[in-house]
Amino acid sequence: MPPVPPLPRLPRPPPDRGAPGPRDTAVRPLLDWRLRFGALALIWGFSFLFIKVGTEAFAPLYVTLGRMVFGTAVLAGVLLARRERLPRERRVWGHLAVAGFFLNALPFSLFAYAELTISSTLAGICNATSPLWGMVLAVVAVSEDRPNRQRVAGLGLGFIGVLIVLGAWQGFSGQDPAGTVMALIASFSYAVGWLYVRRTLTGTGHSHLSMSGAQLLLGTLQLAVVTPVFAPAPDSLPVLPLLSVIALGALGTGVAFLVQYGLVAEVGPTTAMxxxxxxxxxxxxxxxxxxxxxxxxxxxxxxLVVLAGAALTQSPPRRKRTRRQPA
Known part of the structure; x- marks a missing residue:
């Protein structure tokens, strides 16, 4: 799911952490990018179902921890196969720890808790508001990124869509406010995380694989410290929920990271987004x-209204016109 979803332009996203590293384009993909694009959409779309099934047997924090462990294992295996090293600079590790919190540990946990009381359908729709939050941050935090009328209209339209989804005219009846708010905060966390990444980790010289592996590792360590303290350990391992957590981590996080960054390197962040x-x-x-x-x-x-609004927010920012001086 856009666990690392491409967010909006501006500090945007997820995808783009700067130019692809030298090793990101070294291996020619075996599958056409359109097939990988469709596979990524399926993986992220089913991630919300995997979360729902996983939370039927395990505490939300353990679902998230399992997701992070299996996702990190996939990236670690690829790193070993390609003989790539993790970053060594302390500054980079410090920034990656913050990124791992806002892009992985926090939103993954919030979505897991949210799906205790809301449907996987609603969680998936809330996730689609990431470009809208990115637009808000663009206005608030990036003074040079002045939105045009189309992007502002997209922002307003997107949030009207959220109200329609929640049935605002009915007093939000049938929707759990707490669960919905957690899902929306998770989506906002993605936007915050990618803004932070763009401002602190662009141009480090490390490959996306190396950076992503370190980021997931740090997020996993954060959860490994917190989870045993705040969540009861599972007393059994039911097969279906366990398989869901494994799929959520290995596919929805590990493989999805690899496919996403491969798409960004091949077709650019706009198309991948x-x-x-x-x-x-x-x-x-x-x-x-x-x-x-x-x-x-x-x-x-x-x-549909949310998606239409999110699409409008992706229009290019207004550029100042310069008058040509007469010769």
Whole structure:
């Protein structure tokens, strides 16, 4: 799921942590980028289903910790296979620790807690608001990134879509406020994390694989310290929830990281970012078809409005016109 979803332009995203490292483009992909694009959308879309199934047997923090452990294991294996090293600079590790918190440990945990009381469908739609939060941060924190009217309209339209999804005219009946707020904060955390990454880790000279592996490792260590203190350890390991957590980590985090950054290096962050708009569609289909979640008319309508608003926020920022002096 956009666990590392491409967020909006500006401090944006997820994807882009600067130019691809020298080793990011060294291996020619075996599959066409369109196939990998579709696979990434499916993986992230099903991640919300995996979270829901995992939390049926395990505490949310343990679901997130398992996700991080298996995701880190995938990246560690690829790092070993390619004989790449993790960053060595203390400054880089310090910034990666902050990135691991805002891009992994915090949002992953919030989504897991949110899905205790809200549907995987709603969680997937809340995740799609990341570009909107990125737009807000662009206005507040990036003074040189002045939004044009189209991007401002997209921001307003997106949040109207959120109100439609939640059924605001009915007093948000049928939706758990706490769970919904947690999912929205998780989405906001992605935007904060990618703003931080763009400002502190661009141009480090390390490959995306090396940086991502270190970031996930640090996020895993953070959760490993906190989880035993605040969550009860599982007394059994039911097969289906366990498989869901493994898939969530190995596919939804580890493999997804590799596919995402490969797409960014090959087709650019703008095209790669478009996967964000397919994720809530797949999350909704999976939730309804597999988990039997109820779907009222306002949910898909509001989701379309959210996606339309998010798309508008991706229009290029206004550039100042310079008048040509007469010769």
């Amino acid at each position: 478009m996967v964000t708009y397919f994720v809530p569609v797949i999350a909704t289909a999976a939730g309804v078809a597999i988990l039997g979640e109820r779907l009222s008319w306002n949910t898909p309508v509001g989701a």
